[in-house]
Amino acid sequence: MIRAQVIVRPRASIFDPQGDAVQRAIQHLGVSAVKQAHVGKFIELELDTTDVKATRAQLETICKDLLSNPVIEDYALTLEVGTPTALKKSPLPRKAVKKAKASKVKKGKAAKKTKSTKPKKVVKPSVKTTKSKKARKK
Amino acid sequence: MRWAVIQFPGSNCDQDVLHVLQNVLMQEAAYVWHKATSLNGADAVVLPGGFSYGDYLRCGAIARFSPIMPAVKKAAAQGKTVLGICNGFQILCEAGLLPGILIRNASLHFRCEAIPVRVEHPASRFTRDYLAGQVLRLPIAHGEGHYVADEATLDSLFQHKQVLFTYCDAQGRNTPAANPNGSQRHIAGITNRAGNVLGLMPHPERASEKILGSDDGLGLFTSIFASQGEALARAG
Incomplete structure (x- = not known):
């Protein structure tokens, strides 16, 4: 099967009222270093196919037409092939997470972000997955 | 004049x-599922x-793919009158029949009240029974x-007189x-370039009886059928 993950982000040029409210709430909680917040969507799709090329083409269209609106949003699509059991074992595949982070770092301005992601990568990935699994069970 | 009122799952007006x-x-009006x-x-x-389809994903994003939408698009292309009110406006934008898009209110509040709205151009099929600069009192009820x-x-919308309604104060001034x-x-409301498709956030149907x-x-409604009558007379 293929698991597709889509991250939809508000465009930088468009005012994001939700992100603005979240950023202000975080500041209220005392973390004054947070200067910007962007609220988007995370969409996960499970497909009963292994044809990556065809799936990518189809899903690009779906992302543009339905899942995001190009007037106000950008999207990032990641595909992952595997057996259903293998994909279930890692609810948030490292590849996809890394890719998402990498693209954010590219777009983002602050060098701090890069610093903060680095130590996380060093941490054993197995620990990370078990943590997220536990969190999901709760 | 025959009217079709589309019912989406979640329509409530x-x-x-x-x-x-x-x-x-x-x-002569009828629902169309x-x-x-x-x-x-x-x-x-x-x-x-x-709130068609629960406003899931984005307002109007799923409704635009409803089976009736090709017929709506065809009617728009034929020059028939298409009116989208509130969620209808959001659907028309998502469907590409009107430019731009409607997002979450800057205040994050759902606004439900009667507010002043200014008529920008009376020379349209939707506003001919109004005066230029006339201030209407219309209800709004939306979060997006x-x-x-x-x-x-x-710039293009204003240049081509596609902006028919703007939000204003009681004196008709566009103050923040x-x-x-x-x-x-x-x-508050725009038409397409051809002028036959209007989308607006205020609810004229909730302000139609003293x-x-x-x-x-x-x-707004009387303007539409006055224009229609004129068009028929011209054609006839």
Whole structure:
């Protein structure tokens, strides 16, 4: 099967009222270093196919037409092939997470972000997955 | 004149619109279920307010793929009147029948109140029964009415007199305080370039009877069938 993950982000040029409210709430909680917040969507799709090329083409269209609106949003699509059991074992595949982070770092301005992601990568990935699994069970 | 009022799952102003058309304006009007593929020869289509498909994903994002939408697009291309109110406006934007898009109100508040709205151009099929600069009192009820488009689109909308309604104060001035949702350039309602498709956030159907507080919205409907009558006379 293929698991597709889509991250939809508000465009930088468009005012994001939700992100603005979240950023202000975080500041209220005392973390004054947070200067910007962007609220988007995370969409996960499970497909009963292994044809990556065809799936990518189809899903690009779906992302543009339905899942995001190009007037106000950008999207990032990641595909992952595997057996259903293998994909279930890692609810948030490292590849996809890394890719998402990498693209954010590219777009983002602050060098701090890069610093903060680095130590996380060093941490054993197995620990990370078990943590997220536990969190999901709760 | 025959009217079609589209019912999407989650529409909730469909009955108000049909009531005004049938009982106040004595028009021939009928519901059309979103799964239908024909407007049954209607001269005008109304996409009513509500929360089609629960506003999931984005307001109007799923409704635009309803089976009835190709017929709505065809009617728009034929020059028939298409009116989208509130959620209907959001659907028309998502469907690409109108430029731009409506996002979350800048204040994050759901605004439900009667507010002043200024008529920008009376020379349209939707506003001919109003005066230029006339201030109407119309109800709004939305959480996502914040109109956004790029600067070039906004300039073009004003240049081609596609902005029919703007938010204003009681004196008709576009002050920031009088903008209920943060809409760019106070936009409350726009048409397509051809002028036959209108989307607006205020609810004219909720202001069509004096006994219910205001009949300022009635002019929008009467304008449409006055224009239609004229077009028929010209054709005939």
